[in-house]
Amino acid sequence: MHAKKNEPAPRVAVVTGADSGIGRATAVRLAGQGMDIGITWHSDQRGAEETAAEVRGLGRRADLEPMDLTRLPGAAGAVDRLAGRLGRVDVLVNNAGTGTMTPFLDLDPVTVRQVIDVDLIGPFLCGQHAARRMIGQGDGGSIVNVTSVHEHQPRVGAAPYCAAKGGLGLLTQVMALELAEHGIRVNAVAPGEIATPMTGQEDHDVHAAERPGIPLRRPGDAREVAAVIGFLVSEDAGYVTGASWAVDGGMLRMGPQAGSHLENDSWRRP
Template sequence: MSAPTPFAPEVALITGADSGIGRATAVRLAEAGMDIGITWHSDEKGAEETAEEVRGQGRRAAVAQMDLTVLPAAADAVDELCRELGRIDVLVNNAGTGTMTPFLDLGLDDVRQVLDVDLVGPFLCGQKAARQMIRQGHGGRIVNVTSVHEHQPRVGAAPYCAAKGGLGLLTQVMALELAEHGITVNAVAPGEIATPMTGQEDTDVHTEQRHGVPLGRPGDAREVAAVIAFLAGPEASYVTGASWVVDGGMLRMGPQAGSHLTSDDWRRP
């Protein structure tokens, strides 16, 4: 029996790569030798800065606007970037949004927006990427960036938790159905990461203290990118359908936090 041909990714597409985890992932995959497709929603300048960092690694970069509140049209950016770069071997569904609104105060429009961006958008982008990977015939990698709230809830984040939990189970179904095509599908579930989304852009995480996190600090976007890069590469060939938590041990603190909280502040977003 001959050994399978090693997976050798040439092109990766990362949604929401204008900053934070998306940018760190784009740079990390460029360092691994991939050309990079970059999507952005509102920060075109940030996307171009990411592209320049990718080119600084000697790789090609292509940029496209993607507004995942405009579906299904927004997912066409996947096809656009595939045409420009010639193929797609890796898709990282990173773009996301959320709310900090109590359940009883949520409006339907807000709920739909979060579900579209965080769940339906990755579903449609995943379909387009997988179809192209199947046509190419060399397998592929899809990584869905979820959150620790794929696994545990947070007050004030009902639609976000619903979407990320749904994306976690969607990842498992995709993994089952796409395995026969040599496409692996995994989730990466970050905890508190120093990014613009958490209001900590350019923060030195080693100077910040988080008593409720076993490692005692928030995470750096590059620490998440390192896990994504492993899952996107040839060494993760037998890994699929899993959720990789990158949270400094935060999720392990559930019962511990329950016994050590000293006020009711957690009841408010």
């Protein structure tokens, strides 16, 4: 869909890692809010094409670009290539991520560097590319960094993941401070256990899963995270910047090692 003469061009959102899970749900959500979508993918091109088909089914443009955030700094140029083909960028959602479940003493430098690059340095560089374009456009924009509940609390076996997500959370706050003068808002979304390929639960009915250790008793749906992102990049959140929004069913209220790991409801009783 193209803007008619004298009508403003549609807003454009770039969503990294939009081939599945939270990224796909976010791309579709933002398309439903009237945006054209730039989609990056790492290994699942078919998944990215399926996301694009959903976006186009909503009457919006979609463009795809491969991006491997272990190949920095060059990989972050995908943001510029998508913005160039789509005409601009108004929203960046730094969703692409990876992780490891490896004891601290067993970690090797290659694994640590890979997780840090994908989960922290990659979003840092993608944010720079998007922000520079937004500043050049002159009418502001919005960036959302997808972190994790482990932005706020640790988890055994996830040292580089927690370090990266914690760093991304503080980076979000610095970006918010420095980019505010340009009308660019920057926020984080911190998901808990979400039914996605990363947790081995894609397309599961979250209401049928039993999670006694999560106050809302279930995992989250990727569309529930996307709804919060959709709010944060909308005009309704025009006075929100530098915040981290937990989408976790109350998991963070349970402490760093609780949440989905509890097997019964005994914690609910005094």
